[in-house]
Amino acid sequence: MQNCYAINVENSINSGQVFLWEKDGDNWYGINGQDILKINNSGKIKTYRNIKTNFFRKKDDLEKIIKSISKDKTTKDAVKRYLGLRILEQDPFQCLISFIVSANSNIQKIKSSLEKISKRFGTRVEFQSKEFFLFPKPEKLARASINEIKRCGVGYRAQYIKDAANMVLLKKIDFEYLKKCKYHVAKEKICQIPGVGNKVADCVLLFSLNKLEAFPLDRWMIRILERYYSNEFKLETKTITEKQYNIIHEKIVNHFGPFAGYAQQFLFKMERENYKKKWL
DNA sequence: CCAAGGCCTGAATG
DNA sequence: ACATTCAGGCCTT
Numbered sequence: 140m141q142n143c144y145a146i147n148v149e150n151s152i153n154s155g156q157v158f159l160w161e162k163d164g165d166n167w168y169g170i171n172g173q174d175i176l177k178i179n180n181s182g183k184i185k186t187y188r189n190i191k192t193n194f195f196r197k198k199d200d201l202e203k204i205i206k207s208i209s210k211d212k213t214t215k216d217a218v219k220r221y222l223g224l225r226i227l228e229q230d231p232f233q234c235l236i237s238f239i240v241s242a243n244s245n246i247q248k249i250k251s252s253l254e255k256i257s258k259r260f261g262t263r264v265e266f267q268s269k270e271f272f273l274f275p276k277p278e279k280l281a282r283a284s285i286n287e288i289k290r291c292g293v294g295y296r297a298q299y300i301k302d303a304a305n306m307v308l309l310k311k312i313d314f315e316y317l318k319k320c321k322y323h324v325a326k327e328k329i330c331q332i333p334g335v336g337n338k339v340a341d342c343v344l345l346f347s348l349n350k351l352e353a354f355p356l357d358r359w360m361i362r363i364l365e366r367y368y369s370n371e372f373k374l375e376t377k378t379i380t381e382k383q384y385n386i387i388h389e390k391i392v393n394h395f396g397p398f399a400g401y402a403q404q405f406l407f408k409m410e411r412e413n414y415k416k417k418w419l
Numbered sequence: 420c421c422a423a424g425g426c427c428t429g430a431a432t433g
Numbered sequence: 434a435c436a437t438t439c440a441g442g443c444c445t446t
Contacts (some may be wrong), residue, residue, distance in 0.1 A: 242442040248429060294427035299443085336443050358441065380421060 144201040146182040147223025151195070153418035154408045156227050156346050158237055158250040159257065159274070160419055168266075170257060172230025173273050175266045187266045193228050201225075204351075208395050208402040213367040217405040220412075226404055227346060231314035232307055233274040234347035239299050239334040241342070248292070250419060255291035256280075256300075280304035299334025306332055314348065322350045337384045345400040354391050354399045356384060363410050 152160050152167055160169035167178045175187035176194060186192055209215045229237075236256070241249045260275035260283060280288070281304040288297035306312045312332060317325040325348060329340045338357050344350035354360075361379060364372045364387070372390050376383050395402045411418075 239443095243427075244441055245429085248441095251429085289427095292428065295425090296427080296443095334443065338442060376421070378422065382420075 144205075145223055146195050146225055147221070148178050148180065148182050150221050150224040150408065151227060154221075154224055154404055155246060155411070155418070156404070157229060158246070158253050158419065159233075162419075163269070168269065168271070170233070170261075170271060170274050172233050173276070174230075175264070175271050175273070177267060185267075187264065187271075195225050196228050199226070204398045204401050207398050208405075210394055210396075210402075211368075214395070214402050214405065217409040221405055221408050224405060224408055226351065226401055228349070229347045230274065231317075231343065231347040232277055232304075235303060235307070235312075235329075235332070235335075235343050236274075236280070236300055238339040238342040238346075239303055239332075240293055240296055242296065242334065242336075242339060246416075246418065252292045256288075256293075259287070259291060277304045277307040281308045296334060299332075302333045303335070318348050322352050325350060326353075337379075337381065345403075351398045351400045352392050354388055354395075354403045356387065359407055359410055360403060363406050367406075 148167060152169070157169060160167055162168075165180050167176075169176050169178075171192070171194065173188070174190070174192070176192065177185040182195065184192060184194065205218055209218060237249065237253055240252050240256075244252075257272040257274055260279045261272040264271050264273060280300055283301060285297045285301060288300055291297075293300065303312075307314075312329065317328060320328070322344065325344055326340050329335055329343060329348075330337070335343070338355050341353040341355035345353035345355060356364075356379065361374070365374065371394055372387055374383065374387070379387075392399050
């Protein structure tokens with residue numbers, strides 16, 4: 140029998156989680172830190188480094204997760220429409236820099252900036268007779284000049300990128316440790332990085348540090364809450380202050396449970412598709 | 420505690 | 434052709 144929880148590669152990649160991906164024929168190619176992934180239609184992965192990867196989080200019990208997050212009609216519909224959409228487990232450093240770059244930007248521009256960063260600072264490699272640039276290591280970005288980083292089109296975020304890379308280099312941020320920490324502990328730590336506020340932190344936690352209760356609240360998610368959940372999560376202020384963000388997150392985890400991040404991904408995908416927004 | 424303004428770029432619109 | 438508007442999250446005031 141066909142597994143009804145089979146991975147949908149297209150939906151998973153085109154859901155705002157990753158940026159350095161290209162489709163060529165039937166295959167998707169993507170940069171993930173110091174590795175390159177090739178994924179065919181059925182979700183079979185081949186990697187440049189020939190190592191096992193947990194990119195699709197295959198150990199997640201999707202049946203359990205979907206049961207757990209399906210608390211209302213909106214979520215049930217989104218899950219049904221985009222069944223096979225997965226949270227991806229990315230290289231943490233690349234994920235951190237990606238979402239620092241994402242602040243005050245949009246998918247196309249984020250992608251273009253990250254490509255320039257990889258091309259300028261990353262190692263060129265060949266894989267499957269194609270040329271790729273790996274994502275730069277922390278030391279490379281930590282030692283780059285601000286102007287050189289700015290040439291990648293990141294503007295005022297250049298300083299954040301350099302400082303963030305330096306914190307990783309100096310082990311002030313230790314991803315392996317943060318993976319083992321509880322959500323709130325890891326979040327507090329990661330919010331100390333310049334250019335990382337609540338939203339960026341939640342993206343990094345959800346997409347690279349195994350914190351499935353993280354629920355990034357960007358403008359789209361706020362709109363979704365206003366539209367479909369105005370009774371459940373009433374917004375007290377016009378702007379989402381730190382305090383408001385935490386209050387909403389608390390209510391969200393109470394509603395959706397420990398896998399709230401999955402609910403966020405389905406809802407985000409649904410609403411962006413409703414508005415016919417472009418992906419990669 | 421909250422509100423407002425600035426930061427930066429590229430695409431979309433006029 | 435050119436100018437204006439818009440999208441977007443963090444930080445400082």
